[in-house]
Amino acid sequence: MEISFAGKRALVTGAGKGIGRATALALARCGAKVTAVTRTQADLNSLLQECASITPVCVDLADWGATEVALQDVGPIDLLVNNAACANLQPFLEVTPEQFDQSFSVNVKAVLHVSQIAARGMKARGSGGSIVNVSSQASQCALRDHAVYCATKGALDMLTKVMALELGPHQIRVNSVNPTVVMTEMGRLGWSDPEKAKVMTSRIPLGRFAEVEDVVNSILFLLSDKSNMTNGVTLPVDGGFLAC
Ligand code: NDP
Numbered sequence: 001m002e003i004s005f006a007g008k009r010a011l012v013t014g015a016g017k018g019i020g021r022a023t024a025l026a027l028a029r030c031g032a033k034v035t036a037v038t039r040t041q042a043d044l045n046s047l048l049q050e051c052a053s054i055t056p057v058c059v060d061l062a063d064w065g066a067t068e069v070a071l072q073d074v075g076p077i078d079l080l081v082n083n084a085a086c087a088n089l090q091p092f093l094e095v096t097p098e099q100f101d102q103s104f105s106v107n108v109k110a111v112l113h114v115s116q117i118a119a120r121g122m123k124a125r126g127s128g129g130s131i132v133n134v135s136s137q138a139s140q141c142a143l144r145d146h147a148v149y150c151a152t153k154g155a156l157d158m159l160t161k162v163m164a165l166e167l168g169p170h171q172i173r174v175n176s177v178n179p180t181v182v183m184t185e186m187g188r189l190g191w192s193d194p195e196k197a198k199v200m201t202s203r204i205p206l207g208r209f210a211e212v213e214d215v216v217n218s219i220l221f222l223l224s225d226k227s228n229m230t231n232g233v234t235l236p237v238d239g240g241f242l243a244c
Helices: 018-029 041-050 064-070 097-125 147-170 185-191 194-201 212-223
Strands: 009-013 033-038 055-058 079-082 129-134 172-179 234-237
Touching (some): 009 018, 009 097, 018 033, 018 041, 018 079, 018 185, 033 041, 041 055, 064 097, 079 097, 097 147, 129 147, 147 172, 147 234, 172 212, 212 234
Parallel strands (some): 009 079, 079 129, 129 172, 172 234
């Protein structure tokens, strides 16, 4: 299946590393004009070395005001990928208010904010658009030490559905991908222990973690007009984990 984003303008958050970086590069390869948002300048520098056409924006998305300023000049956006997130893992009884607030600020509040900025423009132009939120299997299944992370991704799934409901009449589709473990920097934090990893893979019918490309391909599909009638779904990219 050929997917082209020629003439489209895309914004990807958390584009410095992992899934977000691969998504930004894939979108650029498919012809989109890409704005990459992340908070570490060195990651943006190396991204630009890989793909000079990408526009970098360096901001901490946990900061609402700084995000407003940083994104004021990005111009029209047709495709948005809300990918940035943090995973502060700790036992439920040890969760602190600071960790809770940080996680919800990035994983939920910034998604709402960046989506408002992009969708206001899409609505005003009347040209529609597509938004993909990067959620997780953790939104629907309890994982040890993931109380706050699971809660943020559960909230994100519901945000996706309400956005789909309210933005649909403006031909703005909103969906999420919900991957299983991917061995990025974030994935390694929680799943480097081979014993733990074995327990998780044994619960995945396909018997393996997801590759970055598996997630990127699903994101591209949901952004593209190949999924024109798909709106408000939370698409597992989990080898069947959530089905069992
Ligand atoms: P990584 O940690 O590899 O990359 C996350 C990126 O987001 C980094 O570039 C990071 O920048 C950026 N980011 C984090 N916080 C902020 C912030 N406050 N402001 C701006 N940028 C920020 O994560 P993954 O690629 O693994 O994860 C991408 C998405 O996939 C996330 O939504 C995650 O929840 C989801 N996911 C991941 C899974 C996994 O196993 N890896 C499984 C299921 C879902 P910096 O490094 O500078 O902090």
